[in-house]
Amino acid sequence: MACIKISNLTKEYGKHRVLDNVSLTIEENKIYGLLGRNGAGKTTLLNLITNRIFQTEGTITIDDENVVENGAALEKIYFMTELDLYPEGMKVKDLFKWTKEFYSNFDTDYAMKLSKKFGININKKFKELSTGYSSICKIIITLASGAEILIFDEPVLGLDANHRDMFYKELVANYIDEPKTIILSTHIIEEVSEILEKVIIIKDGKLLGDKEVESLLGGAYLVSGSSENVGKYIANKKCINIETIAGFKEATIIGELSEEDNNQIKELGLETSKVELQKLFIHLTGEEEVK
Amino acid sequence: MACIKISNLTKEYGKHRVLDNVSLTIEENKIYGLLGRNGAGKTTLLNLITNRIFQTEGTITIDDENVVENGAALEKIYFMTELDLYPEGMKVKDLFKWTKEFYSNFDTDYAMKLSKKFGININKKFKELSTGYSSICKIIITLASGAEILIFDEPVLGLDANHRDMFYKELVANYIDEPKTIILSTHIIEEVSEILEKVIIIKDGKLLGDKEVESLLGGAYLVSGSSENVGKYIANKKCINIETIAGFKEATIIGELSEEDNNQIKELGLETSKVELQKLFIHLTGEEEVK
The missing domain is CATH 3.40.50.300 (P-loop containing nucleotide triphosphate hydrolases)
Structure with a gap:
């Protein structure tokens, strides 16, 4: 022991x-x-x-x-x-x-x-x-x-x-x-x-x-797609990071994906993926504020 | 300049x-x-x-x-x-x-x-x-x-x-x-x-x-699946690394994927994916021999 x-x-x-x-x-x-x-x-x-x-x-x-x-x-x-x-x-x-x-x-x-x-x-x-x-x-x-x-x-x-x-x-x-x-x-x-x-x-x-x-990794996910639709999706979510390139946004969300989430993501034409441990760590321990 | x-x-x-x-x-x-x-x-x-x-x-x-x-x-x-x-x-x-x-x-x-x-x-x-x-x-x-x-x-x-x-x-x-x-x-x-x-x-x-x-990354790919079938596939390939877990093998191959390769991979029920730069570097500069 x-x-x-x-x-x-x-x-x-x-x-x-x-x-x-x-x-x-x-x-x-x-x-x-x-x-x-x-x-x-x-x-x-x-x-x-x-x-x-x-x-x-x-x-x-x-x-x-x-x-x-x-x-x-x-x-x-x-x-x-x-x-x-x-x-x-x-x-x-x-x-x-x-x-x-x-x-x-x-x-x-x-x-x-x-x-x-x-x-x-x-x-x-x-x-x-x-x-x-x-x-x-x-x-x-x-x-x-x-x-x-x-x-x-x-x-x-x-x-x-x-x-x-x-x-x-x-x-x-x-x-x-x-x-x-x-x-x-x-x-x-x-x-x-x-x-x-x-x-x-x-x-x-x-x-x-x-x-x-x-x-830890199951308690967060990435959502990406057009800036406008990612903006709509994250309105009521706990979002800890957003990366923007041209008209494209990728947001890191804290929370588990519910069926409702999955439906909304599909409707908005967005995609989800897993968060990497190091990236999640950076967001959790960073000083930056997310707007 | x-x-x-x-x-x-x-x-x-x-x-x-x-x-x-x-x-x-x-x-x-x-x-x-x-x-x-x-x-x-x-x-x-x-x-x-x-x-x-x-x-x-x-x-x-x-x-x-x-x-x-x-x-x-x-x-x-x-x-x-x-x-x-x-x-x-x-x-x-x-x-x-x-x-x-x-x-x-x-x-x-x-x-x-x-x-x-x-x-x-x-x-x-x-x-x-x-x-x-x-x-x-x-x-x-x-x-x-x-x-x-x-x-x-x-x-x-x-x-x-x-x-x-x-x-x-x-x-x-x-x-x-x-x-x-x-x-x-x-x-x-x-x-x-x-x-x-x-x-x-x-x-x-x-x-x-x-x-x-x-x-560089386009000149290599990963093939994975059952040990037996990966073994069959790599017989005539330039293979620079093999990872084995139980009955599963993942091989790193140098070369470009041809149509013939893709067909063979499909027939054998294998999967392909991209090599990460760091992993490719490790294989290219390593001392280990691949059997």
Whole structure:
């Protein structure tokens, strides 16, 4: 089991409230996307879960045990951060040995296999790796850690499209081989939308949503066609975005498509389609007002 | 006019050939994607075009003038690099003034307008900006530079999805307002596929392709359906990728769909669809062999 419960979590730095009364449960053996704009509070939340910083208010438990200064609970998690916290001067292969001292289930054979697959030179010093290979090194250590909960913070920074594709496939293979709780915090949302089961969306330190991807996407749709008829259709709808090109409009509507909607759309000669996760995210977390 | 001609360009570092006999013409007033894996030679090519390094062999001209130590030719280009080459300690607003000294057409009003739009604090020192805001600052300076050729090297590094979306929209608006030659080197390919007119693909220092996006995508297609029938169909085709899930296969085929192909696909109960640019890129530049 590896379930994280967060209750009324608040974190303040002086007068600045970075996280504001967040409550949510991260269920075991699911793949979560943690989504939010830069500065929304995602990394703060992950640092609190892993007890790298202390909350101002609220509690976090892993399998009902409080995480604060609780080594046994924290050993269940491996957290791949954006920061490099490894000892100075270590080579990639030394980092594997070093990690195994803290994570006894670390799978060195698997780490070596992944190193070959991703083409990383294990005799190179970590600090001398490019942005892309530094991310790859951290990805490999996280995947091989043997922890029950894997947290990735911006894992694909600097990775080319081929390496990103390999990472997503490896992550899914790893999960299928041994189901675990996975939290992916990333800005490259559309690429991972098919991997994620649930998403947690944070906006300005507040929890905006904690939903199955399917249900989130099912709660919105696109309507497109002539500006005039799209205008008629959206008059009484909750419309969160409109794109206009010449006499053509595409509107993003929040709500489920009823039979009545479908009839009206047909009558007006409009078309409907699905919203992409990344586009929905942009609209939900954007500042722009829709007229 | 702003046309770049590259002839038989080679760059070696000792025995390592980073670029190998590349010839291509970058036509004026088009939006190019420069695509390649990490280490393929993209940044080397851009550094050569902007005369930051010297070639081993070959020539580069801008509007028929050789770029080597040619200030007048080089002033036509603004190059947004991954590296930070700005003077130490400068605030964002000071960088605007500093850039105007070298680029007399720099549009300060536009830079200020963009700063507000992207939410960047112009009184902050450049070195103190986060990865995302550092990218935004460089994007703003490039867009406002007034140069005839804008080159962006990994412009969206660290940007959240909302800021990436704003950048793409602003780039298109800028281009429509005043057409210019734009080169975008990026790993986040799928998001820009609709913006690009042409793509240049580099693999291991060699030019792999220089094509209209439409013609590149038109030269490949996906075929999917039962493993057995997909297997039958691809027997005599050039297949560059196969994905298998249970009894289902999806194959990426290089070639154009003929009438005969369409008939065979229909008979076998298969379906065809378009290839995404990023997926095609991954297959074209990948190392994996297809069986």
